[in-house]
Amino acid sequence: MDLAHLNRRGLVLVGCGRMGGALLQGWLARGLAPGAVHVIDPNAPAWVAERGVSVNGALPADPAVLVLAVKPQMMGDVLAGLGAASGALVVSVAAGVTLAAYGRAFPGAAVVRAMPNTPAAIGQGITAIVGNAQADAAALDLAQSLMEAVGRVVRLGDESQMDAVTAVSGSGPAYVFHLIETLAAAGAAEGLPADLALDLASATVAGAGALAMQEGGDPARLREAVTSPAGTTAAGLSQLMDPETGLGPLIARTVAAAAARGRELGQ
Numbered sequence: 001m002d003l004a005h006l007n008r009r010g011l012v013l014v015g016c017g018r019m020g021g022a023l024l025q026g027w028l029a030r031g032l033a034p035g036a037v038h039v040i041d042p043n044a045p046a047w048v049a050e051r052g053v054s055v056n057g058a059l060p061a062d063p064a065v066l067v068l069a070v071k072p073q074m075m076g077d078v079l080a081g082l083g084a085a086s087g088a089l090v091v092s093v094a095a096g097v098t099l100a101a102y103g104r105a106f107p108g109a110a111v112v113r114a115m116p117n118t119p120a121a122i123g124q125g126i127t128a129i130v131g132n133a134q135a136d137a138a139a140l141d142l143a144q145s146l147m148e149a150v151g152r153v154v155r156l157g158d159e160s161q162m163d164a165v166t167a168v169s170g171s172g173p174a175y176v177f178h179l180i181e182t183l184a185a186a187g188a189a190e191g192l193p194a195d196l197a198l199d200l201a202s203a204t205v206a207g208a209g210a211l212a213m214q215e216g217g218d219p220a221r222l223r224e225a226v227t228s229p230a231g232t233t234a235a236g237l238s239q240l241m242d243p244e245t246g247l248g249p250l251i252a253r254t255v256a257a258a259a260a261r262g263r264e265l266g267q
């Protein structure tokens with residue numbers, strides 16, 4: 001992060017809920033001065049003001065960055081109430097809302113859409129970013145550095161990929177948490193104490209995810225390494241990989257529904 005630039009001109013964060021709050025924590029941990037941050041949120045958590053961040057106070061005249069982290073359904077009202085972005089880089093994490101919509105609200109402004117996910121709260125998010133025509137290399141670098149405060153960043157070649165990204169990695173933690181819930185419940189149904197089943201399920205998802213990241217490449221190879229011929233895994237996978245009732249078609253429908261909702265939110 002270009003801390004000198006941000007600390008001198010200031011950063012405005014509109015919406016300090018789960019995602020805005022995680023970002024703010026990441027920025028402060030990276031050394032952004034609390035006095036340089038101006039939060040607008042009628043319901044900001046108490047820790048924000050306690051850290052010395054201005055909450056619903058006067059805004060700087062020419063902030064370096066305006067970050068939008070309100071629900072997409074609120075975005076129209078928020079944009080109408082904000083006025084001009086002056087020379088600020090606009091960064092929005094909202095699902096669905098398009099670069100064109102921000103361009104109409106802030107004519108001529110550099111705008112970057114970013115799609116993070118909730119592991120950002122522990123610095124392990126993955127964020128995809130894409131900018132409008134006005135977002136030059138410096139603007140994209142600044143947006144990337146802001147999002148790298150909470151994890152890794154990938155750049156998209158085209159905004160049209162954003163709804164799919166939202167459906168895979170933005171919403172994805174919820175799918176994984178549901179996998180943990182259902183794996184634990186199934187373990188309990190097989191006779192395990194519920195807390196042990198949950199511990200086993202959570203640790204298995206964490207470990208398998210870490211192994212997949214470390215090994216890279218095709219996860220099918222890792223799956224095959226677990227699967228002994230005629231063993232327990234093969235018996236389980238015969239259900240999970242059923243071409244009609246298994247996880248493949250279910251996840252395909254899940255991601256398609258989430259992406260379609262992203263497109264709807266952008267209307």
Ligand SMILES: NC(=O)C1=CN([C@@H]2O[C@H](COP(=O)(O)OP(=O)(O)OC[C@H]3O[C@@H](n4cnc5c(N)ncnc54)[C@H](OP(=O)(O)O)[C@@H]3O)[C@@H](O)[C@H]2O)C=CC1
Nearest residue numbers: 015016017018019040041043069070071072093094095116
């Ligand atoms: N949660 C997630 O996993 C992800 C969310 N996102 C995106 O992040 C954005 C925020 O989501 P999330 O953090 O989950 O939502 P939250 O509801 O947790 O946070 C939104 C915050 O904005 C506040 N707010 C409401 N109206 C206004 C307003 N007019 N001006 C300023 N602040 C306002 C809300 O207050 P109040 O509670 O009183 O309404 C709340 O504190 C969404 O656009 C979402 O698409 C992106 C990736 C992942």
Ligand SMILES: O=C(O)[C@@H]1CCC=N1
Nearest residue numbers: 094095166170171172
């Ligand atoms: O559910 C949502 O709409 C937001 C976007 C991605 C994750 N949460």
